Amino acid sequence: MENLVLLADAYKYSHHKLYVPGTSRIYSYLESRGGQFSETVFYGLQYFLKAYLEGAVVTADHIREADEMMPQIFGRNDVYDASRFAYILEKHGGKLPVRIRAVPEGTSVPVHNVLMTIENTDPNCYWLTNFLETLLMQVWYPCTVATLSREIKKVVHSYYRFTASESAMGGIPLVLNDFGFRGATSVESAGLGGSAHLINFSGSDTVAASTFAKRYYHATTAPGLSIPATEHSIVTLRGEAGEASIFKHVLDTFPTGVIACVSDSYNIFRACAEYWGGELKEQVLARDGTLVIRPDSGDPVRTLLAVFDILFEKFGYGFNEKGFKVLPPQVRVIQGDGINYESIRQIYAALQNAGISAENLVLGMGGALLQRVNRDTQEFALKCSWAEINGQPVEVRKSPVELDAEGHLRTSFKQSKAGRLKLVHHEKGYTTVGEAERPELPDLLETVFEDGKVVKNFTFEDVRRNASI
Incomplete structure (x- = not known):
């Protein structure tokens, strides 16, 4: 103690x-x-x-x-x-x-x-x-993370209301995922800030956040949800020439359910066009579940627009009742690089202008969620x-x-x-x-x-x- x-x-x-x-x-x-x-x-x-x-x-x-x-x-x-x-x-x-x-x-x-x-x-x-001010003042941190997360949820809600199908609205709690554990200053801040995010969203890779919610707020089950996902150490093991074989291994390992795969290790556009949308296309579309493709470098807006153009071309698309393009349910995209409050607004605005439904995209947010705040933010x-x-x-x-x-x-x-x-x-x-x-x-x-x-x-x-x- x-x-x-x-x-x-x-x-x-x-x-x-x-x-x-x-x-x-x-x-x-x-x-x-x-x-x-x-x-x-x-x-x-x-x-x-x-x-x-x-x-x-x-x-x-x-x-x-x-x-x-x-x-x-x-x-x-x-x-x-x-x-x-x-x-x-x-x-x-x-x-x-x-x-x-x-x-x-x-x-x-x-x-x-x-x-x-x-x-x-x-x-x-x-x-x-x-x-006791010194200690109690530190409540600014979870308050500020909870506030930031909730303000992002407002942005997500507004673009979903305008561009997404009604059936997709229930997926909003999983749109913004907490990637911030490794960038937090301590396990305590990861648990406290991460649990503040879970007030508004359910997606989180910060296990300490669920621990805090259960330990201090009587959560009966872990409120933070996640999925199997790769990292670059997995995808790059066979070098650039072996990237497609790693992608296939990922699909073979998890033939059902949601799986995310980082795809920018060498060339995100080739990965989408030639691997996911080429030699692996039929396996992707035959899955009982969703492949979430993850770009992880470059300008988020330009990269995402280019990625969606390729995926629409390779996998096809439909129009939801609001007139916006939607990929087949077996394919979605997650952007986890360069994500903050302002870039989220820019990304969704760009998607809307391009006629792309917000339901095609989920987000991962790390340091900007748990660390890029201070007592003066609010x-x-x-x-x-x-x-x-x-x-x-x-x-x-x-x-x-x-x-x-x-x-x-x-x-x-x-x-x-x-x-x-x-x-x-x-x-x-x-x-x-x-x-x-x-x-x-x-x-x-x-x-x-x-x-x-x-x-x-x-x-x-x-x-x-x-x-x-």
């Missing part, structure tokens, strides 16, 4: 002295202050609660380890105060005296709204609320908005100014909210209001953690249902 006493930014160990005398309660909130997308999916808090905060997370050994390290970090002995953590151990049995409320996981909330609040429940632990921040000092409530906010392009002062987007907050939903959507405002509307924030215990659990199906489009 990680030592929670050491899971904070170093400067926070001085805050027990720096809060003004008489402070007894600190109440802070989390929000997405803007960013790339207008909505943010809230996901991942339950993992942090269960993995790091639940139960007796402050122990004597933890305190002793911190006793040794913190004076080394500061070069002085009057910053870190072990008695603060010893109090939690003795008074609360090592359990954290805080209350955390949050929007139901999977909910997509417009930016600039409260997503989570945290406050201490023991007045002697006023310093604990924002001490501008996450956790700020204090209310406190109690000498028994009196105090509304707290920051309101910095900045210079605009003309050199005039203006209020920064980093202005924070004040007071105790609640999230409500009405005819115009979600709104953050003061705790006492709009009494006729229920607060959508629910208590999920209190005094060391997770008091509200979400299943993975709950999260998927909340995030559905």
